[in-house]
Amino acid sequence: MKKILTIAACLALGAGHVMAQETFPRNGVYDERSGLVALTNATIHTDYKTTISNATLLIRNGKVEAVGTGVKVPAGAVTIDAKGKHIYPGLVDMFTGYGMPEVKSERGGWGSPPQMESKKQGAYSWNQAIKPETNAVELFKVDKKQAEEMRKLGFGTVLAVHRDGIARGTATLVTLADNKRENEVVVLDKAAGALSFDKGSSTQDYPNSLMGSIALLRQTYLDAQWNTQNPSREQNISLTAFTAANKYPQIFEVDSKLDILRADKVGDEFGKQYIIKGGGDEYQMIKEIKASNAPIILSLNFPDAYNVEDPFDARRVPLEAMKHWEMAPANAALLNKAGVTIAFTASDLKDKKDFLPNLRKAIQYGLSEEEALKALTATPAKLLNADSKVGSLNKGMLANFIVTSGNLFAADNIILENWVQGSQYKISEVPSDYRGVYTLKMPQQPDRKLMISGTAERPELKVIGKDTVSGKITFNGNLVTLSFNKDKKSKESIRLSGWLQDKNLQGEGQLPDASTVKWTATFSEAMSQKAKSDSTKVAKAPQLGNIIYPFRAYGQNELPKQETILIKNATVWTNEKEGKLENADVLIKNGKIAKVGKNLTENGAKIVDGTGKHVTPGIIDEHSHIALNGVNEGTQSVTAEVRMADVVNSDDINIYRQLAGGVTTSQLLHGSANPIGGQSAIIKLRWGKSPEELMVENADGFIKFALGENVKQSNRNNANIRFPQSRMGVEQVFVDAFQRAKEYEQSWKTYNSLSKREKSKTPAPRRDLELDALVEILNDKRFITCHSYVQSEINMLMQVADEMGFKVNTFTHILEGYKVADKMKERGIGGSTFSDWWAYKMEVKDAIPQNAGLMNQLGVVTAINSDDAEMARRLNQEAAKSVKYAGVSEEDALKMVTLNPAKLLHLDDRMGSIKAGKDADVVLWNDNPLSIYAKPLKTFVDGIAYYDLERDEQMREELEKERMRLIQAMLNAKTGGARTQAPAMRRASVVHCEDVEHNEEESYFAH
CATH class of the missing domain: 3.20.20.140 (Metal-dependent hydrolases)
Known part of the structure; x- marks a missing residue:
């Protein structure tokens, strides 16, 4: 058989080489053999759903010529008997x-100057x-x-x-x-x-x-x-x-x-x-x-199981990594x-x-x-x-196929050969089957029985004498090595090596006292072996945990559903002309606030007792960077083409954490690495939904601008070369960008004014995503939120806006807003600020905690924002600081984190107050929402309780039980011999305005 296989291989190799090489001259004679080979008596899987038993596969010149049970083998074909073998498409x-x-990348290290333009020579992409x-x-x-x-x-x-x-x-x-x-x-x-x-x-x-x-x-x-x-x-x-x-x-x-x-x-x-x-x-x-x-x-x-034997190491492995394993x-x-x-x-x-x-x-x-x-x-x-x-074995297709010892997917299957374009490649040999019962004899040793079981590929050894002990045995062709302990109590081992002689084994070995002996093992009977299976008969898969949404801690098997909710006898902060209502009711129905008043009833409504509790609109964060995979595209001074909506990370735990702080809506802003950054994403915190489902429907478009130290890269190393490098350069960036946008818009107006015939002769202008966004600003279709600190720069941008014909919607941060509030009011510009941040860099040295109160007093629509994932969890307390520092009324303070940011985002017709017809983005608090003791009991988004304190406590218990179940499963896997990996250090996923690194998703999934 081996001789026939070798001849077949030579024919196949020679034929395939010659037939496909007609344009290549050869220094020597040409071998014109046809490479005609027939594999007979095989189980042939011609495709994934068709199997033919006792069939023949005929190949010629590297292609399939015929396949089936009635294939006639032509004269001159090399025939290979593949009885008992399986053939699959390659x-x-x-x-x-x-x-x-x-x-290979040759990027410079930290401190290297940026490479602004392509180094590739030729008429290629920029x-x-x-x-x-x-x-x-x-x-x-x-x-x-x-x-x-x-x-x-x-x-x-x-x-x-x-x-x-x-x-x-x-x-x-x-x-x-x-x-x-x-x-x-x-x-x-x-x-x-x-x-x-x-x-x-x-x-x-x-x-x-x-x-x-x-x-x-x-x-x-x-x-x-x-x-x-x-x-x-x-x-x-x-x-x-x-x-x-x-x-x-x-x-x-x-x-x-x-x-x-x-x-x-x-x-x-x-x-x-x-x-x-x-x-x-x-x-x-x-x-x-x-x-x-x-x-x-x-x-x-x-992924490999984590090594969680150390309980402190186990705490470093997040739930999602365990569940993914x-x-x-x-x-x-x-x-x-x-x-x-x-x-x-x-x-x-x-x-x-x-x-x-x-x-x-x-x-x-x-x-x-x-x-x-x-x-x-x-x-x-x-x-x-x-x-x-x-992909299959039909006539005319490439002769790509594998020959296996049995079912391809069976654990004991062996791939014997892989034929590629009619060329045979040996992969493995079918191992000889030495399984059976033998009588082992050694001088001055009692006779023992050797029982060799298991599979031919992985034999197992038991030695029966005074005691029965397990041993190890390995076959390599006709050679054998085996070892076993002298008896159950002894750790001393007998080691033997030898060879096969007919059906018997013999050789030499070493006893525990280092003496050498000759040994024989005489075959007496075959073991009772089960026939080799043609199906995998794999072990049953373990019982898996549930898929949760999102797939991480505090995810749920099923997302909460919209309900009809009637909150009774609460203090309701309406943010409307009715002000604060005592012992009032709020009816939530079909995701909307249906009614606000006293003694309300509704058939089928779920009653929530609000006695001693407070109901407010959901908190709206005008300036957030949560739930993003990356915050800055800071490589150019204008990147208006990038969109935060493209990188929303719906799995970010900060969504859930902020729901627990009463936040229901966030504007996800680009960072402040450049004067004109990217387009914002406004999301509702619908925990467990996809990124697209988080987006606020039909919201106006916003974009991030920035002034100050970050955009001129004050804190970058001396190798930086990106324009601008000064505050006056920043002004020029704005002027240049909007001048280009105006010219771009005019080019499209001119083109669109042409007749159909004229257009056929005139090339259309090039679509430019960066300039498209700026044109939207000029046409009041996209609105600016500008990172700002210093009075002079704020004045500069307002002047540039006046000159270039666009508007600034909001100055965010604006810690010197109290200095320019009159000019902001005159232009209808809002302010979104921190409550009491100051002195964390030079350009905030004039910040005062009365800033928000003073802007509000002068009629500027004023909001308190977070710009920080942790601070957003207590924006209610940040708002309360204006009561302390500036004497702002409690209701006006609450509006700074509810109705006012809704106005700044042009969403006040849908959210920001408790009014019939508005979205049911509602928070039930245990105390006055401006109190440091206040915490949300329930946070509703569109009438769905995405956060519930009681459920949260239950989920914490379930989370620990799930972690322990998975830890035990990993410990069992390790005990069973599975590979393990050490728990990895986790990178914080919180990003801020000035971060320029790509915020990668946590790398617990084995990609």
């Missing part, structure tokens, strides 16, 4: 770095992270070591992606034959376009944030469209290549479930349905992932059950040997074998439009 991995050069001109097929090189590693897993075809940049160009589909030239293994030279949010090796400063990456990708789509439609376009290799790459399937690599939603949103904007290479946590947002319609490429990189293996099954198209990749595995065991684990956790095989063959082939070449 597996397809549609996301690898196979054959690609290593991606940004180094945009490199769609990259064609992986031009970089590809056959890599024997990588090819062998992947073939051992069963793969025959892989998509090679150059994982560098945001727009990565095209990926190439290649086989894993390593006995051929590059041009012979390419199945599709351009099989897919590749995208990501990662700038890769780019040393250019922009973008430095996730929102910047998203904005850059958006602008690239627009620029590519403009470049194509404009006959007098600039010559731009990158934009031309980007357009060309868009005709292929688009594979978008992301790190997390939220990034899937972000990518899908961009795709929807430009009519692209992405295939998403995910991060492994998709099961946590199945509803949203399903709605994206994106096929998901899944890694099988499951438990549930990650069920990811594929849960997605498949929900109807999401899935494919598998081995790309993220640190050790590729984990691929098949983890695949079997995914099956153990509920994925069917048929769906697993589909995800490894037919699905990737179809998604890449290569299903006529790979």
Whole structure:
């Protein structure tokens, strides 16, 4: 048999090489053999749902010529008897770095000057992270070591992606034959376009944030469209290549479930349905992932259990990390059950040997074998439009297949061979089966019985003499080694090595006293062995915990629902002309405040006793940075194109914590790293909802401007070169930006005024997302919130606004607001300030705690904001400080964190007061809301109790029980031999105005 296999391999290798190499001359004779091979008597799985028993697979010149039970083997074919073996289509991995050069970045360290412009020479994109001109097929090189590693897993075809940049160009589909030239293994030279949010090796400063990456990708789509439609376009290799790459399937690599939603949103904007290479946590947002319609490429990189033996170490592991460890293996099954198209990749595995065991684990956790095989063959082939070449074993397709000892997914299965383009690659040999009962004899030792059981691949040893002891035995071909203790009480071991002679074993060994002996083990009978199974018969998956929303501490199995609520006999702070009502009732119905008054009744309403309690509108934070993955795109002085809505992190625990402080709405602002920052996101704190569901519906658009030390980078190192470097430079940035915006707007007005015929001859202006946002400001469609401190700069921006024809909506921080309140009042500009911050940097040295009270007294709409995740939990107390310092009435003080910020956000018709018809964003307090002893008992958003103190106390108990359950499961896993990892240090997720680092999501998920 071995001789026949070797001949077959030679024929296959020679034939495939010659037939595909017609354009290459050879220094020598040509071998014209046909490579005709027949594998007979096998169980052949022609595709994921079709199995033929006792069948023949006939291949010629590296392709399938016939398959089935009635296949006639032609004369001259090399025949291989594959009786008892299984044949499967070669597996397809549609996301690898196979054959690609290593991606290296040469970014400077801290203190290096920023690189403002691209260093790439030629007519390419202005940004180094945009490199769609990259064609992986031009970089590809056959890599024997990588090819062998992947073939051992069963793969025959892989998509090679150059994982560098945001727009990565095209990926190439290649086989894993390593006995051929590059041009012979390419199945599709351009099989897919590749995208990501990662700038890769780019040393250019922009973008430095996730929102910047998203904005850059958006602008690239627009620029590519403009470049194509404009006959007098600039010559731009990158934009031309980007357009060309868009005709292929688009594979978008992301790190997390939220990034899937972000990518899908961009795709929807430009009519692209992405295939998403995910991060492994998709099961946590199945509803949203399903709605994206994106096929998901899944890694099988499951996290190791945490080493939680030390209780202090255990406290460092957050609940979501523990639950992800438990549930990650069920990811594929849960997605498949929900109807999401899935494919598998081995790309993220640190050790590729984990691929098949983890695949079997995914099956153990509920994925069917048929769906697993589909995800490894037919699905990737179809998604890449290569299903006529790979993914099944039909006539005319590439002869890519694997030969296995049994069912591919069985734990004891062995991949014996991997055939790629008709070339045979030996993977493993079927181990000889030495299992049975033997009589062991050694001089001056009592006879013992050896019982060798287990599987042929993993034999187990028991030695029966005076005592029965377990031992270790290893076979390597005809060689054997074994060891066992002398008896149960003794720790002294007998070690033997030898070889197989017919059915018997013999050799030499060493006794505990170091003496050497000769030994024999005579075969007496076969062990009673179960027949090798053709199904996995995997162990039942452990009982899993529940998926909670959001997937972290204080998430819930089911989100709270809207109810009809009647709060009775409370002190109601209406913020309306009625003022503060004693012993009053508030009816909440259908998410709205239905009635406010006394002695209210409502059939079916849930009654909440408000006796001795206070009801207020929900607190509104005009200036917040919670729930964001990154706060600053500070690489350019104007980044109006970036959007905070793109980077909302709905899992941020600060949402829940602030609900516990009575906050119901927050404006999520860009930071203060540049004069003109990004577009705001206004969210309601709907804990457990997706980022899109947090957004306040139909809210006006806002944008962050900034003045002062941060924008001129006073505290940056001397290597900084970004304009502006002075306060007068900041003024010039504003003037220049709005002048460009006016000219841009006029260019569109001129174009839109043309007739249809004239437009056909005139190129449209280039869409510019940065200038679009500024034009919205000029047209009162987007409103400015400006970070500010110093009187002179505040005056400067008001003057620039007057001259350039735009308005400032709000000055935030504005600790010198008391100096300019009259001018603000005159222009209708509001102020959102801190209550009593001062002296934390030079430009706040004139701050006073009476600031808010003085602005309010002069008629400026005044709010108290947080700019800090911790402070937002006690904004009620921050508001109360104006009562103390400035004599502001209690009701006016409360308005500074409710009605007034609602006015500043143009939402006062919907929230900020207790009035019939407004959103039921309501807080029930145990005490006067301005008291330091006050705490919310219930916080309603849209009539839904997203925070309830009693439920919170119950959840704390449940949380500890869940943690203990998971800790015990990890301890059991470690005891069972599972790998463990040390608990990682957690980075704080709180961000502030001046933070310039990309606030990554916590890295507990194994990506």
